[in-house]
Amino acid sequence: MELKNPSAIERESRAGRYVMKPTNVFDPAYFHKVVDCQWACPAHTPVPEYIRLITQERYTEAYMLNWDSNVFPGVLGRTCDRPCEPACRRVRTEEKPVAICRLKRVAADNKGDISAYLPHVPTVKNGKKIALLGAGPASLAVARDLLPLGYEVHMFDKDTKGGGMMRSQIPAFRLPQTVLEEEVDVILNMGVATHFGHEVTSMKTMLDMGFDAYFIGTGAPRGRELDIPGRQEADAHISIGIDWLSSVAFGHTDSIKGKVIVMGGGNTAMDCCRTSRRLGAESVTVVVRSGFDVMKASDWEKEDAMSEGIPIINNRPPKEFVHENGKLKGVWFECVTQVEENGRVKYVPSGEPDVFMEADHILMAIGQENHCPWIERDLGIDFDKWDCPVLDELTLQSTNPKIFFGGDSAFGPENIIWASAHAHQAAISIHLFCQGQDLKSDRPPEGVNLISQKMGVHEWSYDSAHDPAHRFLVPQADKAITLSNIKVEVELGFDRQLGAAEAQRCLNCDVQTVFTEKLCIECDACVDICPMDCISFVENAQEEDLRLHLMAPATNAEQDLYVSQDLPTGRVMVKDEDVCLHCGLCAERCPTNAWDMQKSVFHLPQLGSY
Amino acid sequence: MTFVAKPRVHHPLLPINDIGLTRRDYEGSVSTLCAGCGHDSVSAAVIAACAELSIPPHRFAKVSGIGCSSKTPSYFLDKSHGFNSVHGRMPSVATGANLANRSLYCIGVSGDGDSASIGLGQFAHIVRRRINMLYLVDNNGTYGLTKGQFSATNDKGSTSKRGVPNLYEPIDLVTLALQLGASFVARSFSGDKRQLVPLIKAGIKHHGFALIDVISPCVAFNNHSGSTKSYDYVRHHSESVTKIDYVESGQEITADYEPGTTEDVEMPDGSTLRLSKVDANFDPHDRIKALQYVQRRQSEGEVVTGLLYVDPESPDCHDILETIDTPLNELDFADLCPGNAALAPINQSFR
Known part of the structure; x- marks a missing residue:
């Protein structure tokens, strides 16, 4: 069993055996991981x-x-x-x-x-000007974090409206425009100077404009190509998925005719097929190179597509686009099957004959790539062999100290929530950089507060009872x-x-079971009442041993063991965090309040937090 | 106590016994005793023991009298038969139940007040009569339900929560049971399930009367520094003279002890009690020596725990009365009440 427990670092006991160290619950990471x-x-x-x-x-x-x-x-x-x-x-x-x-x-x-509730944005600025390239989620979030600190924020985008891929790639039947615009406008109205509708074609020109720092959040805008016979000849009937979705979003495309094949197995493919279904396609079929289970699309997006009557055909890599004088006729697909070799999945021909599928239009959604042709390569910004910028993973600073990246343009295609996460870190870095501080040693630390939730004898400030719904x-x-x-x-x-x-189904995993050794009389009341057999009083041992000698075996090594200091009987309390319901019964049954339910509030450093 | 019921969901890897049940299937309703009460640990030990024995819950009959201890049968085996009787009168009900249906495993739960005060007479006679049952005493030396008066098992000189000393000699139920012919006598501590669970398993499977006197601290009234029945006192003054492992018939015996100190006691149903003697001078087959040993250590302020006496061959009440093997409740009316024709010659024989 591979152990990932930070408290697994063992110490030598008096008897000369190695045993587990007591858990430090004041380490911000410990209870954070329980949530x-x-x-x-x-x-x-x-x-x-x-x-x-x-x-x-x-x-x-x-x-x-x-x-x-x-x-x-x-x-x-x-x-x-x-x-x-x-x-x-x-x-x-x-x-x-x-x-x-x-x-x-x-x-x-x-x-x-x-x-x-919105943060106050000072009218008197702090004198620093920041350029944000791209108006997608990453840039918008950086703007929101920096504005309350008095930065002058300029945002550049080739589209005429903010939102980036949230606007161009997510269809309105999943994300209504009003919802998007409301959230984009809240940020823009905080005082972003927008430069929309004109494409930045040279980073050098941008640098010449003399901003104090630059944030590049231009996404992964290039759809991957497929180089098979017939691709060029049938070009008029083949679209790149994200470009096509974008033209639908901006109203340039409002219909698609005939039989449509969507190639690819990610969320973009699901959006393409469902959009085609709505724009009048005679039939829509998704064809995926790999197996159903390993498709990149989220399960619920696959379910939604299938529930709209769109078939998903798997294990069919494309071989050739068939055309007649530039008019697409269909696609030849090979038939493959999955085999496992040395723990890795491989695809080998299944022996079935190739399949021809008729098509009038192809939407290709087989991946996206970073693509920054507008960044000159002599500006001190290094790129790796995948054309991604070389960045510090924590600070998101590029090899040119003035320039920061975030969102898909940083480490390749991810999603919106990653863009927000990058933005918070990049904003801290930009702030430290502009204030002449060190991006790492001056970075604010994480923290945790533990607050008792006890309100009375049997009263807790949260709904402790487990809801089996x-x-x-x-x-x-x-x-x-x-x-x-x-x-x-x-x-x-x-x-x-x-x-x-x-x-009500939420288990309130942030309301933690906190144990105070010196109050415990080792009466076993908590052990007896715990519905999930999480708590044991045992002799300390090495983690591998300890995990197997608890009330129930703790086989999920991803989840920590909470180990107390030595108790009067020489044993330790060990709690397996894996399946704890946070129901608080241990604390209710404890005669001495050695157990308490305490809310752990994790503090992640962030600029301009409201 | 808690008002929140224990959720039904359980650990995904909870062991399943031979009849497909988990320990959770042997639980009862949520306890209303004080938080930290030793009695709840005893209930948990009963639950663990019954689950490990793989006996279907409905094959148990649980009986009790009055008191904190006697409430506990509600908190285990909610799918079994039960009777919460009058104060000190559990032995009568247990005797009746066992006579009527000898196929049920009978577990009686009593306390120091229920057995050593109001029910002392009943206790003495059920031991004499050798009813085939497990008689558990949750012994905390105090009357918790009436706010902490000394009970009859409270040691002389031990103090109340307010510091007033007890002036009277204690009644020791272990000593009484040994004197009155019990064939399985043990003492344990609610805070030591490693000892208590195998004892309960052995006591349930023992053929005859089995007494386990469990010191079970009262956290509300008798868990202070002047008490001899507190968690701290018992931990510091208890001496385990025997360790036992209960091994089902056909199971491999895996517990390993120092050679020469262990002895396998065959039980009538084919299972085995593996006894390991911690003190070589102690002999759990000699009633007189066991009595002396327990009393001597008691006079020194020590609490002797473990299996103190066992005689697996001794007859129980049904053997003595030569009753029919079939439980009486399974006999049809004609067999149970053969009528005047059968009664007449019996009456005649007395004339």
């Missing part, structure tokens, strides 16, 4: 806290907590890649995660006036309407009642 969703979120959004606010019908506060951390709650509540959900503890204790993403939308849909489904609009109008949002979202019910 699986927040730990998994690139922007470390305090998920359980905003879910509790939703249960209290405090939607505006829930929204602002999100806004502070991930900047675009309304957008993300509809489109996020949700790294939090597979991490959710409910997956390990029961089956399905809390619908964290759609609860974010509940906060956004029901919020009131947020203006009073199953995950609720998000209601959808009538297909007859959504499939005929590209602007109609498919998901209706949870209403307040459903949202409250789903929110």
Whole structure:
């Protein structure tokens, strides 16, 4: 078993055996890691806290907590890649995660006036001018972080409106324009000087303009090409997925005729096929080179496409575009099958004959690449062999100290939540850089506050009881309407009642079980009551041994063991954090308050936090 | 106590016993005793023992009297038979239940007040009658339900929570049971499940009357520095004279002890008690020596724990009465009540 526990660093006991060191709960990382969703979120959004606010019908506060951390709650509540959900503890204790993403939308849909909560932007500026290239999520988030500190922020984009890929690549049936514009405008209205509608073609020219620092958030704008026979000849009938989605978003394309084949297995492919379905295609088929399970698209996006009657055909790499005098006729596909070799999946011909599929139009969504032809290569900005800038992973500073990258343009295509996360770090770096401080040693530290939630003898300030309800489904609009109008949002979202019910499923993993050794009388009450057998009083040992000798084996080495100091009987308390329900029964049953339920508030340094 | 019920969801890797149940299937309703009560640990030990024995919950009959201890049968085996009887009268109910249906495993739970004060007479006679049952005493030396008066098992000189000393000699139920012919006598501590769970398993499977006197601290009234039944005192003054492992028939014996100190005791049902003697001078088959040993150590302020006496061959009440093997409740009416024709010759034989 591979151990990743920071407290696994062992010490030698008096008897000369190696045993586990007591856990330091004041290390900000320790309890942060117990809040699986927040730990998994690139922007470390305090998920359980905003879910509790939703249960209290405090939607505006829930929204602002999100806004502070991930900047675009309304957008993300509809489109996020949700790294939090597979991490959710409910997956390990029961089956399905809390619908964290759609609860974010509940906060956004029901919020009131947020203006009073917005950060104050000083009218007297601090004298530093920052250029943000691109008007996508990364640049917008950097602007929001820098403006309250008095920076003069200039934003450049080739499109006439802000939003970047959120506007050009996400179809309106998933993200209504009004939702996007509201969140983009909040930031622009904080005082961003916009230079929209004109494309930056030279970084050198930009540098000559004399800004104090530059942030490049221009995304990964180039769709990957497919070099097979017939590609050039049939060019008129073949579109790059993201470019085509963009032309639909800006109204340049409003229909697609005949039989459409979408090539690719990512979320862009899912958006392409569902958009085609709405723009009048006679038939739409998704053809994917790889197997269904390894497709890049999120499970729910695949489900949504299939529920709209779009077939997904797997294990079919394309061989040739067939055309007659430039008119596309169809595509030849090879048939492959997955085999595992040395633990790696490989594709080999399955032996079935090649398949010909008729098509009038092809949408290619087989990946995106970084592409910065407008950055001259003699400006001190180094690029690696994948054409990505060479960056410091923490500070996001390029080899030219004035220039910072974030979002997809930094390390290649990711998603919006990563753009927000990058932006917070880049904004701190830009601030430190402009103030002449060191980007690493002067960087503010992470922190944690632990606050007891005890209100009375059997009263806790959170709903400690476990709710066994199953995950609720998000209601959808009538297909007859959504499939005929590209602007109609498919998901209706949870209403307040459903949202409250789903929110109740949250286990409140940020309300921690905190153990005080000197109060414990080792009466076993906590061991007996714990529904998940998380708590054991045992002789200390090395982590591998200890994990197998608890009340229930702790086989998930990704999850830490909480080890106490030595107790009077010579044993230690060991708590397996893996499947703890945070129900607080250990603390309720403890006669001496050696157990307490304390909310861990994780502090991630961030500029301009409201 | 808590008002929050224990959630039904359990650890995904919780062991499943031979009949497909987990430990959670042997639980009862949520305890209303004080937080930290030793009695809850005893209940947890009963749950663990019954689950490990893979006996279906409905094959148990649990009986109790009155007191904190006697509430605890509600907190385990909620799918079994049960009777919460009158103060000190659990032995009568247990006797009746065992006579009517000898196929059930009978677990009686009593306390120091229920067995050593109001029920002392009943206790003495059920031991004499050798009812086949496990008799658990949750012994905390105090009347917790009535706010902490000394009970009859409280040691002389031990103080109340306010510092007033107890002036009377204690009644020791272990000594009484040894004198009155119990064939399985043990003492344990609620804070030591490693000792208690195998003892409960052995006690349930023992053929005859099995007493386990469990020192079970009262956190509310008798867990202070002047008490001899507090967590601290028992931890510092208890001496385990035997360690036992209960091994089901057909199972491999895996526990390893120093050679020469262990002895395998065959139980009538084919299972084995592996006894390991911590003190070589102690003999758990000699009733008189066990009595002396326990009393001598007691006079020195020490609490002797472990299996103190066992005689697996001794007859139980049904053997003595030569009752029919079939449980009485399974006999049909004609067999159970053969009528005047059968009664007449019996009456005649007495004339």
